[in-house]
Amino acid sequence: MTRWLLFAVLLISLMASAMGIVVLRHESRQLFGALQAAAADRDVASVEWSRLQLEQAWLAETGRVEREARERLNMQRPGQVGILVEQR
Amino acid sequence: MSAPNPHARRLIRVWLTAGIMLTIALLMVVRAVNLQITEAEFLQGQGEARFLRQVAIPTVRGNILDRNGEPLAVSTPVESVWAHPGELLQAIDRLPALAALLETPADALERRLTQRATREFVWLRRRINPDLADEIRALAIPGVFFQREYRRFYPTGEVTAQILGFTNIDDVGQEGLELAYNSWLQGEPGAKRVIKDRLGRVVQNVELVRDARPGRDLQLTLDRRLQYLAFRELKTGVLDVGASSGSVVVLDVTTGEILAMVNFPSYNPNASIRAVGENMRNRAMTDVIEPGSVIKPFAVAAAMEAGLAYPEMLIDTTPGTMRVSGHTIRDIRNFGPLTVEGVLARSSNVGMVQLVLSMDARHLWGVYSRLGFGTVTGTGFPGESAGVLRDFERWRKLEQATLSYGYGLSVTPLQLVRAMAAIADDGRLRQPSFILGTDNPVISVLDPDLARDINRMLEASTLAGSTGTRAQVAGYRVGGKTGTTRKIGAGGYESRYVSSFAGFAPASRPQLAAVVVINDPTGGEFFGGAVAAPVFSRVMDAALRLSSIPPDDLDVLMAATGERP
Numbered sequence: 001m002t003r004w005l006l007f008a009v010l011l012i013s014l015m016a017s018a019m020g021i022v023v024l025r026h027e028s029r030q031l032f033g034a035l036q037a038a039a040a041d042r043d044v045a046s047v048e049w050s051r052l053q054l055e056q057a058w059l060a061e062t063g064r065v066e067r068e069a070r071e072r073l074n075m076q077r078p079g080q081v082g083i084l085v086e087q088r
Numbered sequence: 089m090s091a092p093n094p095h096a097r098r099l100i101r102v103w104l105t106a107g108i109m110l111t112i113a114l115l116m117v118v119r120a121v122n123l124q125i126t127e128a129e130f131l132q133g134q135g136e137a138r139f140l141r142q143v144a145i146p147t148v149r150g151n152i153l154d155r156n157g158e159p160l161a162v163s164t165p166v167e168s169v170w171a172h173p174g175e176l177l178q179a180i181d182r183l184p185a186l187a188a189l190l191e192t193p194a195d196a197l198e199r200r201l202t203q204r205a206t207r208e209f210v211w212l213r214r215r216i217n218p219d220l221a222d223e224i225r226a227l228a229i230p231g232v233f234f235q236r237e238y239r240r241f242y243p244t245g246e247v248t249a250q251i252l253g254f255t256n257i258d259d260v261g262q263e264g265l266e267l268a269y270n271s272w273l274q275g276e277p278g279a280k281r282v283i284k285d286r287l288g289r290v291v292q293n294v295e296l297v298r299d300a301r302p303g304r305d306l307q308l309t310l311d312r313r314l315q316y317l318a319f320r321e322l323k324t325g326v327l328d329v330g331a332s333s334g335s336v337v338v339l340d341v342t343t344g345e346i347l348a349m350v351n352f353p354s355y356n357p358n359a360s361i362r363a364v365g366e367n368m369r370n371r372a373m374t375d376v377i378e379p380g381s382v383i384k385p386f387a388v389a390a391a392m393e394a395g396l397a398y399p400e401m402l403i404d405t406t407p408g409t410m411r412v413s414g415h416t417i418r419d420i421r422n423f424g425p426l427t428v429e430g431v432l433a434r435s436s437n438v439g440m441v442q443l444v445l446s447m448d449a450r451h452l453w454g455v456y457s458r459l460g461f462g463t464v465t466g467t468g469f470p471g472e473s474a475g476v477l478r479d480f481e482r483w484r485k486l487e488q489a490t491l492s493y494g495y496g497l498s499v500t501p502l503q504l505v506r507a508m509a510a511i512a513d514d515g516r517l518r519q520p521s522f523i524l525g526t527d528n529p530v531i532s533v534l535d536p537d538l539a540r541d542i543n544r545m546l547e548a549s550t551l552a553g554s555t556g557t558r559a560q561v562a563g564y565r566v567g568g569k570t571g572t573t574r575k576i577g578a579g580g581y582e583s584r585y586v587s588s589f590a591g592f593a594p595a596s597r598p599q600l601a602a603v604v605v606i607n608d609p610t611g612g613e614f615f616g617g618a619v620a621a622p623v624f625s626r627v628m629d630a631a632l633r634l635s636s637i638p639p640d641d642l643d644v645l646m647a648a649t650g651e652r653p
Binding site for chain 2: 032036046047050051054057060061063
């Protein structure tokens, strides 16, 4: 009788662990898929980031800023009178 | 018993069949054992080779940033298109669409592919921009594949070209700081083993063979805005006088950091085909010039250190010429009696020679070499020149005389500005640096009082009536020295010139030092005071403003605007 009981217990745990493996395997595949997708997203983001960085560098290029300021906004360097100096 | 027994025949048949079956079964067992045990390793390996792949984990080269974190060199991903000719030629009707996007004639593309039909890999186009790559990908032509690569971009272009250098197609530094700091910037690609399916998709990571080490960023001491302004002023200065080239270096006196270093003419480092040669050199560090009069303050420092001179001491420079070892040394005119300060301000060669000839050669050599002439500055920049300062034991009298006004030795612009910064900073010499946060050890090379005396005399050299008047910056007290040298050519000294100016500001508490060197001015003007000093003035003006250094010459400002403080 005890033998049968032992057998049943072992059988059930065997089945359970088999099911567990199936479930975990599936889960790990899904997670791996997510990881791949995340890595792809990261790549896209880093591409975008370096492009934005270049674009920003181009837009903020000193020569361009100066041209824009002088020609489009009609700005000019303040004369000596316009400079306030704090004396201590 | 002649007729065969049907029972016995049946028995034979049974045994025969069983024997054959058994033999076959045995063979199968043997084969199975063979496969499973004897050849298992080989077969397993072969099997894995068909789905296990070792793939590289790519890394990006680090960026180069300016002192405020603005990018100066950025690696950005681009895609390269390659084809499997066999597969692509199957879909020959799709070729025209692909050729149109690649901007090549379809027949040329087809010819290229048929010629290489037996190969498995042909580059179609390297380093195209991602948008174009997406368009090509959208065509979904079989046999066309993409490879991610990186390309280096330099947003500041020609302004920083010679300092940063560039990388080759594999992103390895070839010149300039890209070369000097290549191992720092370059990452180390990692590797991992993965399982791929039939379509080449990664299904599972098996193991990490080597972790990737990404490239590190490099933050420089350069200021992008100042770099640009210096370049613009240098360019104007060089073009105005019809000169062939020029360099400007701006140094932070208190730290030795190089705030700007520009050379003109320059080149565009972003161009796919770079013109090789001349313009690629970082002239400020690789080219040497005879400094001319710019060296005079250092010679005066040597004389004063030896106790042979003091600022108010009178030297008679009449009649404006002097003979040394059968050679005539000339001033531009007869200045008559001058103080030592006046000798510097008027840049009198005769006065300098008199000072220097009374001095021990070893001492003059010692002061020059303490100020860093004749040795590399230690920045680690590839191709930096040490200049030439010959050993005093080989000096003849004439040589010692000419050394006092800057002939007979050669220096780089960077060495000049470093020595000038040492004078400005109470006689403390610093190693110039490109990398932010470098610890630049200080070497005391001159007595602080002596340095301050020289400092004051250099300020006088930019006041009215002196050679360096045009170096003045409104609102600031400026110190500095002009220089004009004839260039040496195949047949001795020619009538080609190098005009220079080295100085510092604000003179009351020097913060910045700068040098301007302009080669070969052809437009009539060639004196340092007329060619280089105005460029110095404009660059220094910009540098002082960008560094928010308060004016130290308010009275003049107020007087100029008619206001009282």
